[in-house]
Amino acid sequence: MNAGNGFRSEIRNGVIQDLAGKVAKENYGQYLRKLTLTKVRGFTGIEVSFDFPVTAVVGPNGGGKSTILGAAGLPYSSVPPSRFFAKSGKYDDSMQNWSIEYQLIDKGLNRKLPVLRTASFKRLKWNRTAVDRRVLIFGVERTVPASERQNLRRAVGSAFEAVRETHLPDQVIDQAEKVLAKPLAGFRQLFLDATDRLSIFSGVTANGDGYSEFHFGAGEASVIRIIAEVEAAEENSLILIEEIENGLHPVATQRMVEYLIDVAYRRKCQVVFTTHSNDALAPLPAEAIWAALGDRVMQGKLDVRSLRAITGQVEADVVVFVEDQFARDLVATALRRDGEMEMDMIEVHPMSGAAAAKNATLHHNSIPTTWQPAVCFLDGDQEDLADRDKHIYLLPGSSDPERTVLDNICSRLDELAAKLTLSLRLPLERQQRVVSVVRSRKTTNRDVHLIFQQIGEDLGFLSAHDVAHAFLALWANEFPERTTAIVDLIRQAQQREQPQQAPA
Incomplete structure (x- = not known):
């Protein structure tokens, strides 16, 4: 992942x-x-x-x-x-x-x-x-610096000596090194009383000088403490x-x-x-x-930034929820092509699938204090989840949007070869190679979500991001009726739910 x-x-x-x-x-x-x-x-x-x-x-x-x-x-x-x-x-x-x-x-x-x-x-x-x-x-108190914790004051001063000290077990050192990406050989745990309930850690510099947890970063001490206790648990x-x-x-x-x-x-x-x-x-x-x-x-993978949109804490005119990043890029491309809507007043958030996108939309629209509407665009194969009355729409096509964009471009590939080649930032003399690669990959591909990555690899390790955006830009320009349908639904939502002006 x-x-x-x-x-x-x-x-x-x-x-x-x-x-x-x-x-x-x-x-x-x-x-x-x-x-x-x-x-x-x-x-x-x-x-x-x-x-x-x-x-x-x-x-x-x-x-x-x-x-x-x-x-x-x-x-x-x-x-x-x-x-x-x-x-x-x-x-x-x-x-x-x-x-x-x-x-x-x-x-x-x-x-x-x-x-x-x-x-x-x-x-x-x-x-x-x-x-x-x-x-x-x-708890969050684990990241309070040792110097600010009153229960560790007994460890301050030149006369301090631990009641007992032990080297960290090899398993703890190994796992903590993987997280912190630094060597921890020679680190010890210093116990401040006979009950072993209170302790601090000590480390060793590259020069062999010792230092205590009072000079650790708060995150470093937290990682070591969590791993030490977890590895000791049954x-x-x-x-x-x-x-x-x-x-x-x-x-x-x-x-x-x-x-x-x-x-x-x-x-x-x-x-x-x-x-x-x-x-x-x-x-x-x-x-x-x-x-x-x-x-x-709500269960499902989501971008933490989308939480503000789900709960209505945004200043945009319209919030759009989609299934994944490619669908987000598709909607954003459609809005850019339209050119009339203010992009900074439309927020588009990728979720983790159809159910998450739909639920986020329904939740946002159910909040009484939220004036801006949310709309949802699901992939074309999610017809059973679509509900126009609740602003749950489908993207163009009857399958994944990657498949729709690919099929539309391939339906006119010879005609569009030169434009696609330039969109990929390749010299025009390579357009026959571009056509050959696209047709070959379309035939052999088993997972359409990987298609743009595969095309990029065959054309000289172009990034999947650049290839996807090249296809999307060309698709939006050559199939305007498809992008217009998306933008019209967003515009209708924007016009339907403008905030009312306060009286003068």
């Missing part, structure tokens, strides 16, 4: 498929399979399923990410309810009658059937029949992490999520984390991602 910055995940698709299969077959000793927020904060009757052992929860501030994360820990006895759902006297009256239902896998309690549990807040306290399971919680543990990207470089964030996928594969652990970062989502499949939107949730 590729992230937007060109980073290629080292997690093989076979590992992703194997992990999803284990969840489907309930091949775990302990696993949180599903939770239903019957009534918690802004959520009522909302179900979240954990279809992949590493789950990301994204959403705008106040959207409910921490609610879902905390709810995931509540069925287990090692998690005190006040860790995520503390009551503050008369100021938290809304907690009365909160309730969460759970479907758990716990082979120690029932080897064949799911274990059902409920946690509810009644008579000013939480009521639950909790299950025993090791749960590791890493199989089937649940790991909860708040804002996983805190203090980390984007690539380190992606590598951290890859590490957690690897842990799920090696140790049968389950992970739930919250994030505002696209980089954290890059290694994950669509079923591993949930968006918390204040009063509802």
Whole structure:
């Protein structure tokens, strides 16, 4: 899988498929399979399923990410309810009658059937029949610099000496080095008391000089601490992490999520984390991602930037949701060709498939305070999901938009060969080669989503992006009736929902 910055995940698709299969077959000793927020904060009757052992929860501030994360820990006895759902006297009256239902896998309690549990807040306290399971919680406080943590003040001063110190295990060093991309040989954990509950780390410079965690970067210390505790945990543990990207470089964030996928594969652990970062989502499949939107949730891969559009927090006249990046480029090309609409007043957001695009549109249009409309353009083969009354339309053609663009161009390929060659920024004398490659690839291609990458490789390693945009630009100019149909629907939405002027 590729992230937007060109980073290629080292997690093989076979590992992703194997992990999803284990969840489907309930091949775990302990696993949180599903939770239903019957009534918690802004959520009522909302179900979240954990279809992949590493789950990301994204959403705008106040959207409910921490609610879902905390709810995931509540069925287990090692998690005190006040860790995520503390009551503050008369100021938290809304907690009365909160309730969460759970479907758990716990082979120690029932080897064949799911274990059902409920946690509810009644008579000013939480009521639950909790299950025993090791749960590791890493809150945002983990990235507070050591020098700002009052509980570490005893480690300050020239006279400090640890009660006990140990070298980091080889497995911890190996995994942390992969995330941080720096050598960690010689790093140690320094325990500040006899209970081993409080510790700091120390490292060694390339010159052999020692330094303590007081001189670490906050993200570096966070990664080492998480990995050290996770590697020491038993199989089937649940790991909860708040804002996983805190203090980390984007690539380190992606590598951290890859590490957690690897842990799920090696140790049968389950992970739930919250994030505002696209980089954290890059290694994950669509079923591993949930968006918390204040009063509802949505499953599927999406660009975090699209969350503002889904929740109506945009200044555009119209918001457009489509299935993927190519569909986004197609709509943007159509708008540019029209030339009359203000591009900066139209936002086009790629989602993770037809269902996600449609749900995002329906959610946006259901918000009473949102004045700008959302429209959706699904691929031509999604006729069953189209609904013009709800502004769910189809792109031209009866298949994937890549196929439609390719077929339209190929229907006049000899006539358009010179223009296509110039659009590809190739010399005109190569137009016969261009025609030959396009026809050959059209015949042999099995996955149309790869067609422009394949054509680019055959023409001298042109980028898939450049080839796709060359085809789109030519298609928009030569088949204007198709792009006009798209723009007309967006223009109708813009004219229908202009904000009313306040009286003078």
